Amino acid sequence: MTPVAKILSIAGSDPSGGAGAQGDIKTFSALGCYGMAALTALTAQNTLGVQAVQTVPADFVAAEIDSVFCDIAVDAVKIGMIGSRENVAAIADRLRRHQARNVVLDPVLVASGGHSLGGDDLVAPIREQLFPLARLVTPNLMESALFAGDRMPESPGEMRAIALKLHALGAHAVLVKGGHLPDGAAYDLLYDGAEFTEYEAARVVTRNTHGTGCALSSAIAARLGQGAGLKQAIADAKAFLSAALEAGATLEVGAGHGPPNHFFALWGGAVTPGESR
Numbered sequence: 099m100t101p102v103a104k105i106l107s108i109a110g111s112d113p114s115g116g117a118g119a120q121g122d123i124k125t126f127s128a129l130g131c132y133g134m135a136a137l138t139a140l141t142a143q144n145t146l147g148v149q150a151v152q153t154v155p156a157d158f159v160a161a162e163i164d165s166v167f168c169d170i171a172v173d174a175v176k177i178g179m180i181g182s183r184e185n186v187a188a189i190a191d192r193l194r195r196h197q198a199r200n201v202v203l204d205p206v207l208v209a210s211g212g213h214s215l216g217g218d219d220l221v222a223p224i225r226e227q228l229f230p231l232a233r234l235v236t237p238n239l240m241e242s243a244l245f246a247g248d249r250m251p252e253s254p255g256e257m258r259a260i261a262l263k264l265h266a267l268g269a270h271a272v273l274v275k276g277g278h279l280p281d282g283a284a285y286d287l288l289y290d291g292a293e294f295t296e297y298e299a300a301r302v303v304t305r306n307t308h309g310t311g312c313a314l315s316s317a318i319a320a321r322l323g324q325g326a327g328l329k330q331a332i333a334d335a336k337a338f339l340s341a342a343l344e345a346g347a348t349l350e351v352g353a354g355h356g357p358p359n360h361f362f363a364l365w366g367g368a369v370t371p372g373e374s375r
Contacts, residue, residue: 103131103323104170107316108163108189109178109206110139110151116357117143117309122176124360125316129338131323134170136162138189139181145308145352156184160192167196174200174323176316177232183223190227200322203232204315205241221245229268234328236315237264238275251276254285254296261289273318273332275311284340288332295329299340304347306356313358314339 105126112118119135126133138159142150166172175198180186193201205224221244229235239257243250246263251274261272276285284302288295317335326334345362359365 103173103320103325105131105133105174105176105316105320105323106163106166106172107133107135107176107178108138108159108180109135109176109312110141110181111137112141112143112309114144114308114352114357116145116351117312118178121309121312121357121360122178122316125313125338126320128342128360128363129317129320129324131173131320134166134172136166138185139179141179145354145356147354151181153181153185156182156188159185160188163189163192163196167192167198172196172198174202174319176319177201177203177205177228178312178315179206180220180224183219186220186223186227190231193228193231198231199233200319201232201234202315202319202322203228203235204311205235205237205245206311207241207244225267229264230270232270233322234271234273234318234332235264235269236273236275236311236318238277238311239279242272242274252279254287257287258289258294261287261294265289265291271328275314277310284336286332286336288329290328295332297332297336299336302340302343302347304343305354306346306349306351306358307343308352308355308357310339310343310358313342313360 107119107122109119123133140152242260246260251257251260257274261274264272271290274287283298286297317338318331321331321334342358346359
């Protein structure tokens with residue numbers, strides 16, 4: 099038998115494959131893990147944006163999670179799009195029941211194109227029911243402001259203040275993602291309840307950024323499931339994402355914002371039509 103870390107994504111479906119559960123499974127696989135998914139919503143989306151959303155009923159989401167945990171030893175869980183208040187409650191109940199470990203909560207509320215993926219009515223339930231169950235919460239700047247009830251941070255100093263506030267609201271550890279800061283390197287800030295850790299990487303100039311937040315949080319969950327410590331897992335995930343963005347800059351997928359190249363290490367570059375690898 100071959101031991102492998104088994105990582106569950108609880109997220110929405112992205113039929114274009116760049117984000118959501120499909121993107122998560124690609125990330126898990128690229129990092130040598132066995133990926134699984136419990137879908138919370140169906141979306142009609144592509145590289146141009148989100149056209150429609152259909153939420154999965156909460157009892158079915160609960161059944162999906164039960165099916166996985168009752169059969170497979172789950173080493174880590176990544177939570178993305180949730181879709182409804184009822185799904186928040188169902189997920190929280192099942193994670194407690196199955197004593198889920200290494201939960202990474204990426205609280206997706208709005209797609210990068212501006213389409214609502216749940217709405218403001220999910221802010222309080224997620225904060226109250228899922229923050230306490232997560233080993234790490236990974237909001238972007240806009241999401242951190244929504245959960246903290248504050249204005250969006252615009253500098254590393256303001257990111258520190260909002261991370262402290264989110265920790266006080268129940269998050270065990272917070273990684274505030276500063277990818278939308280206007281200038282400088284790609285900067286993220288971790289507060290683990292004891293100290294701050296800064297992560298910087300050169301900003302990759304590319305239009306192919308669809309699903310980057312999903313890829314980062316999924317990579318963190320994958321490395322936690324493989325036994326890495328929190329700080330190392332984040333550093334490894336940042337390195338993975340940077341490499342995937344660099345390799346994906348020339349990837350031709352869709353007419354809009356395409357995905358990063360999750361499988362850059364496997365593909366070794368783009369495959370031309372008719373070429374086999």
